Amino acid sequence: xxxxxxxxxxxxxxxxxxxxxxxxxxxxxxxxxxxxxxxxxxxxxxxxxxxxxxxxxxxxxxxxxxxxxxxxxxxxxxxxxxxxxxxxxxxxxxxxxxxxxxxxxxxxxxxxxxxxxxxxxxxxxxxxxxxxxxxxxxxxxxxxxxxxxxxxxxxxxxxxxxxxxxxxxxxxxxxxxxxxxxxxxxxxxxxxxxxxxxxxxxxxxxxxxxxxxxxxxxxxxxxxxxxxxxxxxxxxxxxxxxxxxxxxxxxxxxxxxxxxxxxxxxxxxxxxxxxxxxxxxxxxxxxxxxxxxxxxxxxxxxxxxxxxxxxxxxxxxxxxxxxxxxxxxxxxxxxxxxxxxxxxxxxxxxxxxxxxxxxxxxxxxxxxxxxxxxxxxxxxxxxxxxxxxxxxxxxxxxxxxxxxxxxxxxxxxxxxxxxxxxxxxxxxxxxxxxxxxxxxxxxxxxxxxxxxxxxxxxxxxxxxxxxxxxxxxxxxxxxxxxxxxxxxxxxxxxxxxxxxxxxxxxxxxxxxxxxxxxxxxxxxxxxxxxxxxxxxxxxxxxxxxxxxxxxxxxxxxxxxxxxxxxxxxxxxxxxxxxxxxxxxxxxxxxxxxxxxxxxxxxxxxxxxxxxxxxxxxxxxxxxxxxxxxxxxxxxxxxxxxxxxxxxxxxxxxxxxxxxxxxxxxxxxxxxxxxxxxxxxxxxxxxxxxxxxxxxxxxxxxxxxxxxxxxxxxxxxxxxxxxxxxxxxxxxxxxxxxxxxxx
Numbered sequence: 084x085x086x087x088x089x090x091x092x093x094x095x096x097x098x099x100x101x102x103x104x105x106x107x108x109x110x111x112x113x114x115x116x117x118x119x120x121x122x123x124x125x126x127x128x129x130x131x132x133x134x135x136x137x138x139x140x141x142x143x144x145x146x147x148x149x150x151x152x153x154x155x156x157x158x159x160x161x162x163x164x165x166x167x168x169x170x171x172x173x174x175x176x177x178x179x180x181x182x183x184x185x186x187x188x189x190x191x192x193x194x195x196x197x198x199x200x201x202x203x204x205x206x207x208x209x210x211x212x213x214x215x216x217x218x219x220x221x222x223x224x225x226x227x228x229x230x231x232x233x234x235x236x237x238x239x240x241x242x243x244x245x246x247x248x249x250x251x252x253x254x255x256x257x258x259x260x261x262x263x264x265x266x267x268x269x270x271x272x273x274x275x276x277x278x279x280x281x282x283x284x285x286x287x288x289x290x291x292x293x294x295x296x297x298x299x300x301x302x303x304x305x306x307x308x309x310x311x312x313x314x315x316x317x318x319x320x321x322x323x324x325x326x327x328x329x330x331x332x333x334x335x336x337x338x339x340x341x342x343x344x345x346x347x348x349x350x351x352x353x354x355x356x357x358x359x360x361x362x363x364x365x366x367x368x369x370x371x372x373x374x375x376x377x378x379x380x381x382x383x384x385x386x387x388x389x390x391x392x393x394x395x396x397x398x399x400x401x402x403x404x405x406x407x408x409x410x411x412x413x414x415x416x417x418x419x420x421x422x423x424x425x426x427x428x429x430x431x432x433x434x435x436x437x438x439x440x441x442x443x444x445x446x447x448x449x450x451x452x453x454x455x456x457x458x459x460x461x462x463x464x465x466x467x468x469x470x471x472x473x474x475x476x477x478x479x480x481x482x483x484x485x486x487x488x489x490x491x492x493x494x495x496x497x498x499x500x501x502x503x504x505x506x507x508x509x510x511x512x513x514x515x516x517x518x519x520x521x522x523x524x525x526x527x528x529x530x531x532x533x534x535x536x537x538x539x540x541x542x543x544x545x546x547x548x549x550x551x552x553x554x555x556x557x558x559x560x561x562x563x564x565x566x567x568x569x570x571x572x573x574x575x576x577x578x579x580x581x582x583x584x585x586x587x588x589x590x591x592x593x594x595x596x597x598x599x600x601x602x603x604x605x606x607x608x609x610x611x612x613x614x615x616x617x618x619x620x621x622x623x624x625x626x627x628x629x630x631x632x633x634x635x636x637x638x639x640x641x642x643x644x645x646x647x648x649x650x651x652x653x654x655x656x657x658x659x660x661x662x663x664x665x666x667x668x669x670x671x672x673x674x675x676x677x678x679x680x681x682x683x684x685x686x687x688x689x690x691x692x693x694x695x696x697x698x699x700x701x702x703x704x705x706x707x708x709x710x711x712x713x714x715x716x717x718x719x720x721x722x723x724x725x726x727x728x729x730x731x732x733x734x735x736x737x738x739x740x741x742x743x744x745x746x747x748x749x750x751x752x753x754x755x756x757x758x759x760x761x762x763x764x765x766x767x768x769x770x771x772x773x774x775x776x777x778x779x780x781x782x783x784x785x786x787x788x789x790x791x792x793x794x795x796x797x798x799x800x801x802x803x804x805x806x807x808x809x810x811x812x813x814x815x816x817x818x819x820x821x822x823x824x825x
Contacts, residue, residue, distance in 0.1 A: 115140045115142055116139055116140050119136045119140070122134065122136065122140075123135075123136065127160065130215065131160055131214075131215045131216055131217055132157050132158065132159065132160065132214065132215065133157070133158040133159065133160055133163035133166075134155070134156070134157060135155060135156035135157070135158070135166060135169070136152070136154075136155055137153075137154040137155070137156070138152065138153025138154030138155065138172075139153050140152060140153075141153075149174075149175070149176035149177075150173070150174070150175055150176070151172070151173070151174045151175075152170070152172065152173045152174075153171065153172050154169075154170075154171060154172075155169065155170055155173065156168065156169035156170075157169070159210060159213035159214055159216070160213070160216065160217065161213040161216065162210065162213070165210075166200075167199065167200050167201065167202075167210050167211065167214075168197070168198065168199045168200070169197075169198050170194060170195065170196055170197045170198065171195045171196030171197075172193070172194070172195040172196065173193070173194055173195075174191075174192070174193045175189055175190070175191075175192045175193070176189065176190045177189050188252040188253075189251075189252065189253040189254065190253075190254050191254050191255045191256075191257065192253060192255070192256045192257070193257045193258075193259075194257070194258045194259070194261065195259050195260065196259070196260050196261070197258060197260075197261035197262070197279075198261070198262045198264075199261075199262070199263045199264070200264050200266075201263070201264065201265045201266070202265075202266045202268070203265075203266070203267045203268060203269065204268050204269075205268045205269055207269060251286060251287070251288060252285075252286070252287055252288075253285065253286040253287075254285055254286075255282070255283055255284060255285060255286070256281065256282070256283045256286065257281070257282050257283075258279060258280065258281035258282075259280060260278060260279070260280070261276075261279035261280075261281070262275070262276065262277050262278075262279065263275065263276040263279070264276075270304070271303075271304060272302065272303055272304045273302065273303045273304075274300075274301070274302045275300070275301045275302075276298045276299070276300050276301075277298065277299045277300075277301070278297070278298060278299050279296070279297070279298045280295075280296070280297045280298070281294075281295070281296045282294075282295050283295075283317075288319070288320065288321065289318065289319075289320045290318065291316040291317070291318050291329065292316060292317045292318065293315075293316055294313070294314070294315055294316065294317045294328075295312075295313070295314050296312070296313040296314075297311070297312045297313075298311055299311075305339060305340040305341050306339050306340045307337065307338075307339035307340070307341065308337070308338055308339055309335055309336070309337040309338075310335045310336050310337075311333065311334070311335035312333070312334050312335060313331070313332070313333050314330075314331070314332045314333075315328050315329060315330050315331035315332060315355075316328070316329045316330055317329075323358075323360060324358070324359035324360045325356075325357070325358050325359070325360070326356070326357040326358075326359075327354070327355065327356050327357075328354075328355040328356075329354055329355075330352075330354070331351075331352060331353055331354065331355050332350070332351075332352050333349075333350065333351040333352075334349065334350040334351075335348075335349060335350075336348050336349070337349065341411075341412065342411055342412035343412030343413070344412060345409075345410055345411055345412040347373060347374060347410075347411050348372075348373075348374055349371075349372065349373050349374075350370075350371070350372045351369070351370065351371050351372075352368070352369070352370040352371075353366050353367060353368045353369040353370060354366070354367045354368050359387070361385075362385060362386060362387040362388045362389075363383065363384065363385050363387065364383070364384040364387060365381075365382065365383045365384070366381065366382040366383075366395075367381050368381070369381055369382060369397075373407075373411075374407055374410045374411065375402045375403060375406060375407045375410065376399065376402050376407055377399070377400045377402065378397055378398060378399045378400070379397075379398050380395055380396050380397035380398060380432075381395050381396055382394075382395035382432070383395055390435060390436065391435065391436060392433070392434075392435060393432070393433060393434040393435070394431075394432065394433050395431070395432045395433075396429075396430070396431050396432060397428070397429075397430055397432050398428070398429045398430075399426075399427060399428040399429075400427065401425055401426065401427040401447070402426060402427075403423070403424045403425070403426075404423040404424070404426040405422065405423040405424060406424075408423075416483055417483040417484060418480065418481045418482065418483065419479075419480045419481070421449075422449060422480050422481055423448070423449065423481075424449065425447065425448070425449050425450075426446075426447065426448055426449075427446070427447040428444070428445070428446050428447075429444075429445040429446075430442065430443060430444045430445065430446075431443045437461060437462050437463060438458070438459060438460050438461060438462060439458065439459050439462065440456065440457070440458035440459075440460075440468075441456065441457045441458065442456055443456075444456060444457060444471070448476075449480070450475065450477070451473050451474065451475055451476045451477075452473065452474050453471050453472065453473045453476075454471070454472050454473075455469070455470045455471035455472050456468070456469070456470045456471070457469050457470075457471065461540070464540050465538070465539070465540060466540040466541075467539075467540065467541045467542070467543075468541075468542050468543075469541075469542070469543045469544070469545065470543075470544045470545075471544075471545050471546075472545075472546045472547075473545075473546070473547045473548065473550075474547075474548045474549070475547065475548055475549040475550075475551075476547050476549075476550055476551070477551040478550065478551060478552045478553075479551055479552065479553065479554060480551075515781070516768060516770045516771065516779070516781050517770060517771030517772070517775065517779050518770075518771065519728075519731075519733050519735060519770055519771065520728075520731045520732065520733040520771065520772045521731060522731060523642060523730065523731060524645075524729075524730070524731055524732045525640070525641035525642040525644075525645050525730070526640060526641045526642065527640045527641075527642045527643075528640060528641075529639055529640060530639050530640050530641060530644070531591075531593070531598055531639050533593045533598060533639065536566070536569065536571065536591070536593045537568075537569040537593050537594065538569075539566045539567070539571065540566065540567050540568075541564070541565060541566045541567075541571075542564075542565045543562065543563070543564050543565070544562075544563050545561070545562040545563075546559075546560065546561045546562070547559075547560040547561075547578075550578065553617075553618070554617040554618065554619075555580060555614065555617055556580070556581075556617075557578035557579065557580055557585075558578060558579040558580070559578055559579050560576070560577065560578035561575065561576070561577050561578070562575070562576050563575045563576075566591075568594065569592065569593045569594035570590065570591075570592050570593075570594060571590065571591040571592075571593070572589075572590050573587065573588050573589045573590070573591075573602075574588060575587075575588055576588070580606075580609050580614075581609055581610045581613045581614075582608075582610075583606065583607055583608040583609030583610070583627065584606075584607045584608075584609070585604065585605065585606045585607065585609065586604070586605050587602060587603065587604045587605075588602075588603050589601050589602035589603060597637050597638060597639070598637060598638065598639050599635070599636075599637050600635065600636045600637065600644065601634070601635045601636075602632075602633075602634050602635075602636075603632065603633050603634075604630065604631070604632045604634075605630070605631050606628060606629060606630040606631075607629050608627040608628070608629055608657070609627065609628055609629075610625070610626070610627060610628075611624060611625065611626055611627075611628040611656060611659075612624065612625040612626070612662075614628075620774055621774065622662060622776075623661070623662055623663070623773075623774060623775055623776020623777065623778065624656065624659055624660065624661055624662060624696075624776050624777075625659050625660040625662060626656040626657060626658055626659025626660065626693075626696070627656065627657045627658060627659070628654060628655070628656045629654065629655045629656075629657070630652060630653070630654045630655075631652065631653050631654075632650065632651070632652035632653075633650050633651055633652070634648060634649065634650035634651075634652070634702065635648075635649050635650055636648045636649070642730075645705050645729050645730055646704060646705045646730055647704060647705070648702050648704070648705045648729060649702050649703055649704065650702050651699070651700065651701055651702070652699070652700040652702070652707070653697075653698070653699045653700070654697060654698060654699075654700070655695065655696070655697040656693075656695070656696040656697070657694070657695055658694065659692070659693050659695075659696060660690050660691065660692045660693070661690060661691040661692075661693065661776060661777040662689075662690050662776065662777075663689055663690065663776075663777075663778050691716060691777065692716070692717070693714050693715060693716045694715040694716070694717070695713075695714070695715045696712075696713070696714045696715075697712075697713055698710075698711050698712040698713065699711055700727070702729075705728070705729045705730040706726055706727070706728050706729065706730070707726065707727040707728075707729060708725075708726050709723075709724060709725055709726070709727065709736075710724045711724065712724060712725070712736065712738070719740050719741060720740070720741045721738060721739070721740050721741075722738070722739055723736050723737055723738035723739060723767075723769075724736065724737060725737060725738075725769070727773060732772060732773045732774070733770075733771065733772055733773060734769060734770065734771065734772075734773050734779070735769070735770045736767075736768070736769040736770070736780075737766065737767070737768055737769075737783065738766070738767040738768070738769060738780065739764040739765070739766055739767075740764065740765045740766075740767060741764050741765075765782070766782070766783035767780045767781065767782060767783055768780065768781055768782075768783040769781075
């Protein structure tokens with residue numbers, strides 16, 4: 084037995100030496116470069132590709148099946164002269180015996196100078212779609228099978244077990260200086276990845292594999308260039324269909340036309356997971372930075388086999404949004420300095436391929452805090468939905484400043500008002516009437532972005548603890564609005580203003596060339612002087628205003644909207660004061676004139692208090708007609724009629740005052756009312772800039788002459804009664820009185 088074992092050992096040793104000798108002979112005596120044409124033909128017949136072998140082929144047989152290609156290229160049979168891939172060198176080797184156990188054990192795999200060109204033609208056909216397909220000429224040459232009419236015995240079906248995946252075991256993978264190019268002839272766009280460097284550690288199933296990838300990415304239309312680096316550890320399990328990229332770190336820089344010469348530095352980290360069996364993808368421990376912006380969060384996508392659904396959370400640390408936008412070459416609309424300097428966001432995130440929503444928002448914007456929900460329900464239609472609450476928000480801070488044209492118009496109008504005010508001496512009331520204003524008060528600049536508004540799809544429900552709008556501090560403000568297809572509806576804007584309240588509703592229709600506006604407003608007991616002071620104007624009147632209006636207009640500038648303003652309004656001002664205008668002094672001047680006396684006392688005050696001022700307005704093309712102005716002033720009653728020209732903010736009124744005279748403890752002798760003045764209406768004329776208020780009012784000399792003539796007629800009538808008595812008939816007496824009153 085010992086001899087037999089010894090002999091068997093010698094036989095096995097001899098066989099092994101023979102195999103080694105054959106391997107040596109095959110690798111040294113057999114040169115595959117002599118069979119390049121045969122290899123190409125096999126590639127055509129079996130793989131249906133055109134193989135170009137310009138360089139040498141190196142190989143080894145045992146114990147490693149090694150292959151090394153130089154200057155090789157691959158093309159489709161449809162375009163054999165246009166390789167879609169070529170490389171300078173490919174080197175790999177595989178252990179022979181593990182292949183028999185369906186195990187692939189490789190040494191280092193090296194790829195040098197890979198160049199991959201992918202093209203989609205004008206018909207939308209990609210050159211990679213022809214890989215592995217038979218050439219058209221080969222299809223035509225194929226001979227169809229001839230039916231013999233004989234029935235072939237059915238082959239019994241056999242159930243095959245699913246093939247087990249091949250086990251991979253690779254020492255490392257290295258790719259140097261690779262390039263991938265994609266051209267789309269339909270759009271004219273081109274994308275490239277150049278200087279690709281890829282290196283890995285040992286690649287084993289269910290084991291972490293270190294991976295490092297660097298590349299330069301570029302595109303046209305727009306021109307963008309990106310330098311990027313990716314690191315991490317890849318882990319995969321093909322049986323479970325589970326793939327992980329742990330400790331992923333992506334970093335780089337981007338530049339190009341969209342950045343306007345600026346650079347975007349970016350970085351991302353996290354744990355990535357793709358579970359195909361569960362149709363789930365996750366990005367946990369997410370960290371993201373884009374220049375000044377820093378964010379953390381987590382994202383999860385499920386239903387990968389259907390319509391993917393994304394959920395997660397994101398937290399953006401406080402950053403300067405204005406500086407960030409500038410750092411990426413973009414420009415924000417002009418706004419107050421320091422705006423958008425403190426922005427912070429925490430929110431839940433949900434999205435589909437056509438929608439995105441931020442839920443449970445906690446947004447801090449400068450000095451404001453918002454909570455609620457913000458969503459785009461249809462990305463293609465930009466369907467915006469907003470339900471937000473804020474503690475305080477200053478809209479004026481984010482609006483553009485007035486244009487040069489508006490400033491110029493404001494300066495011109497201010498000069499005109501100051502000139503009129505200088506001539507409006509309210510003391511003795513003998514100065515001439517101010518001139519009617521002629522300077523336009525409104526800008527002709529384009530006001531509304533009609534193109535954007537016509538495409539807007541929005542539904543907003545907003546509320547604010549305090550809202551500053553046009554310098555007005557509005558408390559407990561709410562806004563509900565929606566718009567679609569060019570019709571925007573303001574369902575309600577409500578709030579409290581200076582212990583009063585207001586509400587407004589209306590429509591803006593931009594579906595036609597000229598925008599159409601309708602607006603309904605209600606203001607309840609709001610101090611009118613506070614509103615005017617907030618606009619930087621000197622108020623001519625104080626009091627609590629109540630206003631109801633229903634207005635329409637059209638146009639796309641302030642001037643056009645005012646020039647086409649039509650509708651109706653009613654107003655009441657209670658417990659008010661006409662500032663810097665002593666109507667009592669004006670009236671006393673009129674009575675003194677009728678008494679042919681001169682006032683001996685100085686005015687006791689410069690203002691005129693009143694109990695109520697009310698009237699109705701009918702607006703036609705920017706001019707408001709007021710036929711029924713009434714004012715209740717202690718000691719007198721006032722009524723009037725006139726127009727307010729909103730186009731130039733001017734007024735022209737005729738006012739009648741019925742007085743009781745000077746009721747003070749020490750009345751001016753020239754301002755005493757006798758019986759003959761009872762029921763007499765003293766006329767005033769008010770003309771000039773609306774800002775002057777009652778300071779633009781003067782005694783109407785023409786009207787005062789008519790009053791004097793009436794008083795003289797009444798005086799003569801009294802004399803006739805005394806002289807004639809019952810000596811003449813009543814008819815003759817009345818005729819004589821009428822003659823003197825004409």
